[in-house]
Amino acid sequence: MKTKNSVLGENFLLLLPAGFFLFEALKPYFFLPYTDNEGAFVLIGGEMARGARLYADIWDHKPPLLFGQSWLLQRFFSLTEIHLHLYGLLIHAANAWLIYGVAKRLWFSRAGAWASAMAYLLFLFPPLFQPWAVEADLLMQPLLLLSFWAAFSQKGWRHFFSGVLWAGAFFTKQSALFILPVYLMAGAFADVPKILRWWAGAGLTAVMVMLPFMLDGRWTDFYSALIGFNQYYVEKGWLFFFATPVFRDFLVQWFKVAGFTYGLAFLVWGLGNWGKFSQPLHPRTFFFLTVWFLGAMVSCGVSGYFFTYYFMALLPPLALGTGLAWMKWKKTQRKDLMACFWLMGAGVAAAAINLGGLKDKVFSYAQYPVPRYFADKAMGHLIAGQAKPGDKLLAWSDDPQIYVYAGLRPSVKTPFINHLTGMPDEAWNTLDNFNRQPPAYCVVSRMDQVITPPPSVRGLVENPLHPGPKHRGFGFIPPPRSRQKALKTVFFPYQSKPGTVRNDRGPFPKDVLK
Numbered sequence: 001m002k003t004k005n006s007v008l009g010e011n012f013l014l015l016l017p018a019g020f021f022l023f024e025a026l027k028p029y030f031f032l033p034y035t036d037n038e039g040a041f042v043l044i045g046g047e048m049a050r051g052a053r054l055y056a057d058i059w060d061h062k063p064p065l066l067f068g069q070s071w072l073l074q075r076f077f078s079l080t081e082i083h084l085h086l087y088g089l090l091i092h093a094a095n096a097w098l099i100y101g102v103a104k105r106l107w108f109s110r111a112g113a114w115a116s117a118m119a120y121l122l123f124l125f126p127p128l129f130q131p132w133a134v135e136a137d138l139l140m141q142p143l144l145l146l147s148f149w150a151a152f153s154q155k156g157w158r159h160f161f162s163g164v165l166w167a168g169a170f171f172t173k174q175s176a177l178f179i180l181p182v183y184l185m186a187g188a189f190a191d192v193p194k195i196l197r198w199w200a201g202a203g204l205t206a207v208m209v210m211l212p213f214m215l216d217g218r219w220t221d222f223y224s225a226l227i228g229f230n231q232y233y234v235e236k237g238w239l240f241f242f243a244t245p246v247f248r249d250f251l252v253q254w255f256k257v258a259g260f261t262y263g264l265a266f267l268v269w270g271l272g273n274w275g276k277f278s279q280p281l282h283p284r285t286f287f288f289l290t291v292w293f294l295g296a297m298v299s300c301g302v303s304g305y306f307f308t309y310y311f312m313a314l315l316p317p318l319a320l321g322t323g324l325a326w327m328k329w330k331k332t333q334r335k336d337l338m339a340c341f342w343l344m345g346a347g348v349a350a351a352a353i354n355l356g357g358l359k360d361k362v363f364s365y366a367q368y369p370v371p372r373y374f375a376d377k378a379m380g381h382l383i384a385g386q387a388k389p390g391d392k393l394l395a396w397s398d399d400p401q402i403y404v405y406a407g408l409r410p411s412v413k414t415p416f417i418n419h420l421t422g423m424p425d426e427a428w429n430t431l432d433n434f435n436r437q438p439p440a441y442c443v444v445s446r447m448d449q450v451i452t453p454p455p456s457v458r459g460l461v462e463n464p465l466h467p468g469p470k471h472r473g474f475g476f477i478p479p480p481r482s483r484q485k486a487l488k489t490v491f492f493p494y495q496s497k498p499g500t501v502r503n504d505r506g507p508f509p510k511d512v513l514k
Helices: 004-029 036-049 064-074 081-105 110-122 141-151 156-170 174-179 182-186 192-215 219-243 245-272 285-301 308-332 335-352 355-364 370-384 401-406 417-422 424-436 455-462
Strands: 392-396 441-445 474-477 488-492
Touching (some): 036 401, 110 308, 141 156, 141 174, 370 401
Antiparallel strands (some): 474 488
16 A cells, blocks of 8 residues: 655656656747747737737737736846746646646546646647747636636635636637636536636626726737637638638648547547546546546637647647546556557657758648748847847737847837738838837748738838848848938748758758758
């Protein structure tokens, strides 16, 4: 019979491989340049720290608690690439720990709970895409997991706490709305008192989040970010999906690569549910995990864009399903389950060691355009070396990280220029302000231009480059002499095509900017 000390010793020993898996899964990406979503996360939090009012002065179609995290972090230290990605590592560690806690709430054995946590950490290896990226899809997961843990509690006040946490997740990423039916399976809605406590927690949190925006005149911009603009975003996403065969082909390639590991995880989950368990589980376990998985699937596809990092929402229910299957195998030694476990491990290992260039293929479909993001970083540093205090920048692209690298404040309300297609009034103001009082610098990208630049900028870009300073693919276009204030316009021609990424000792080529 195991004593308390022996259990603690075993748990400590299991923490060693868990930490190793987590570090090895994320280590290659610590120093990667920001993604576009990371750039917006750092930029908007930094602008809030400078006194900008969220949604009134700086705007994005994400809820306020997402950027509140960035603002809070930047009060203590700067969010450099390494700092931000280490924060992502801590979030993944918290997720694994909370998955263990949810598994115990579902009456898993200790081995099954540990298997669930380990499965989550192993799923962070390829073919998962952008596991290092700190964005809303990752940052809402600890809130949801802790909310589920509280929902299964027998203590009444924890149901109130569960509602608070779900609302926190919703105001971090709106896709938490599609997880709401899960609480029907979690016991939080089992009787009227529990329902009232849960909704009291969620409602109180919602009022506390929304009230500041209602009181100081930011309600319209807040509502647009939370709901209004996203209706337009979803419509455009599905139009883009059906009108862009190249993107659909990309998704086919993604499913070819990712379907093996995740398909096997889903298969092993199903096989693990076949037959009786030697120890009783929570009676709602199977319905809870199934509804959770289906809700996460809906959240991944509702926008029509099918961004691969959306699918991170599937990992917790898949990990818990894998833990269930591990419990079944421990008692039955079934060969079908063991074969699935070996195949899953082989697939992850093959991608991790880049067998046959598999890791390169995975990364090329990761929606992380390597040359483009390195170009953003180089251009931002180039501008930072010349800019003066008080200068402003307009990045006519969908890469807000340029502002972060340049250290300049944006001259436009939304750092994603393509969002102006759904904000006609703001688009008009941006173009009008550009012509009346242009910023010191303007960066124009030849990629992702859904909205046409103003004629003054477009004319500069279309003109041949004058002889002058060059920097790794960038050209400076001299400003027109008629302009009283010098406007420096930079363009970068980098393109990123699936399948072109090479590997030296990491997921990107060292000579990408040479």
